[in-house]
Amino acid sequence: QAGLTQPPSVSKGLRETATLTCTGDSTNVGSEGAAWLQQHQGHPPKLLFYRSNRRPSGISERFSASRSGTTVSLTITELQPDDEADYYCAAWDSSLRVWFFGGGTKLTVL
Amino acid sequence: QVQLVQSGGGVVLPGGSLRLSCAVSGLTFSNYGMHWVRRAPGKGLEWVAAIFNDGSNEQYGDSVKGRFAVSRDNSRNTLYLQMNSLRPEDTAMYYCTSWMGASNFANWGQGTLVTVSS
Numbered sequence: 001q002a003g004l005t006q007p008p009s010v011s012k013g014l015r016e017t018a019t020l021t022c023t024g025d026s027t028n029v030g031s032e033g034a035a036w037l038q039q040h041q042g043h044p045p046k047l048l049f050y051r052s053n054r055r056p057s058g059i060s061e062r063f064s065a066s067r068s069g070t071t072v073s074l075t076i077t078e079l080q081p082d083d084e085a086d087y088y089c090a091a092w093d094s095s096l097r098v099w100f101f102g103g104g105t106k107l108t109v110l
Numbered sequence: 111q112v113q114l115v116q117s118g119g120g121v122v123l124p125g126g127s128l129r130l131s132c133a134v135s136g137l138t139f140s141n142y143g144m145h146w147v148r149r150a151p152g153k154g155l156e157w158v159a160a161i162f163n164d165g166s167n168e169q170y171g172d173s174v175k176g177r178f179a180v181s182r183d184n185s186r187n188t189l190y191l192q193m194n195s196l197r198p199e200d201t202a203m204y205y206c207t208s209w210m211g212a213s214n215f216a217n218w219g220q221g222t223l224v225t226v227s228s
Contacts, residue, residue, distance in 0.1 A: 035214055035215055037155070037215060039149075039155070044205055044207075044218035044219065044220060044221055045147075045155065045205070045207075045215065045218060046218070047213075047214075047215050047216050050212055050213045050214060050215070050216070051212045051213075054212070054213075056213070056216060086154070088154065088155050090155070090157070090214070090215065092214075097169060098157065098169065098170075098171055098172065099145070099157035099160070099169075099171075099214075100157070101147075101154060101155040101156060101157055102154070103154045104154035104155065
């Protein structure tokens, strides 16, 4: 089934490290890379990374991202309460010519 | 300071129409492609549509193709989404967001709520 797959939820403790994953296929993540976005309840999304690992200015270095094949990963170190949010990956599919968003991962900081 | 200010949301009957606007300032609007993205209650983000910086090309998600139309007026620095034949499942917060080169979704509007209900 076309699209991007993310785990629905991840829970980690304060100051721990969380790694979120997003899996697509060769026509989207595998060839075009992906973006990562963070969305807090009641707010617009915020871009964390584009082209899999390019960080816009102003994004904390506690956030890092990488790609391996058809999977992209977002790693957040030294988790803070404000990191509790929904995280989405997004990728262009060059075959279907649509953008896909993953279903989102709700990160809970305990 | 980049600002994307949205307007035009509201409550509409099934089968009705609505037009959303997104007024952009703080960047050279004609250099940027634009997207519309939505989030339905209890669900995740969904890409709705995109338009090239010069308006020469439009793209749509499968769920809105044939019903929604994206357009822009570069002289007014404004993006539009014309939504026709609205369905209850179109109920969502709608966002406009920018795109330049490989950097998609860098700037976002505040969102505007569309409710389709009888």
